[in-house]
Amino acid sequence: ARARRQLMGVYDPVLLQPLAEALGRLGAVHAWTVHGQGLDELTTTGVTEVAEWKDGAVRRFTVSPSDIGVETVGIEALRGGEPAENADALRALLAGATGPYRDVVLLNAAAGLIVADKVRTLAEGAELAAAVIDDGRARASLEALVRITA
Known part of the structure; x- marks a missing residue:
């Protein structure tokens, strides 16, 4: 798709460097490849x-939950459930x-905003990201997406 800015999770940290380089060769101007504690995303674990x-x-570095002022949690705190439970959790999150x-979500959104050149720090x-959630814009965007794809 020739994305010029991209945040990509990888399942194996060995792939971080080669995939970042590949994104650059494909025309990316700014990209992050990330691997967090066995997860293919930024994590608070x-x-x-x-x-x-x-x-x-390519520049290598690490990110910690403390970079955005949140606590480190165990993986059990992030485990999902059945689809209906996950949908309820998302609705609650978007309600504040x-x-x-x-x-x-804030940690991953922050990384995306850096790559998009909207902010300088996590x-x-x-x-x-918190402001967009708290003022209802995130929920409104999800509702609009649901309407046009239903």
């Missing part, structure tokens, strides 16, 4: 490894509920 493609090179689900990105 511990450290997330990142390979960032920007300015023609706080907790581990919101924290991991803390700024988490603050912006």
Whole structure:
């Protein structure tokens, strides 16, 4: 799809560097490949490894939940359930509920906002994402998507 900015989770940290380089060769101007504690996304269960493609090179670093001011949690705090339970959890999150689900969403949204060049830091990105959730824009966007795809 020739995405010029991309946040991509990978299942194996060995793939972080080669996939970041591949995204660069495919025309990305800014991309993060991420692997967090066995998950193919940024996580609040511990450290997330990142390979960032920007300015023609890859830079490696780590991200921690503390970068956005949230606690590290056990994986059980993020486990989903049945589809109806997951839908309820998403609705609660978009209605402003706080907790581990919101924290991991804020962390991943913050990374996406950095890659999109909307913010400079994870803390700024988490603050912006929280504002979008809290003022109802995130819920309104989901409702619009449901309407046009139903």
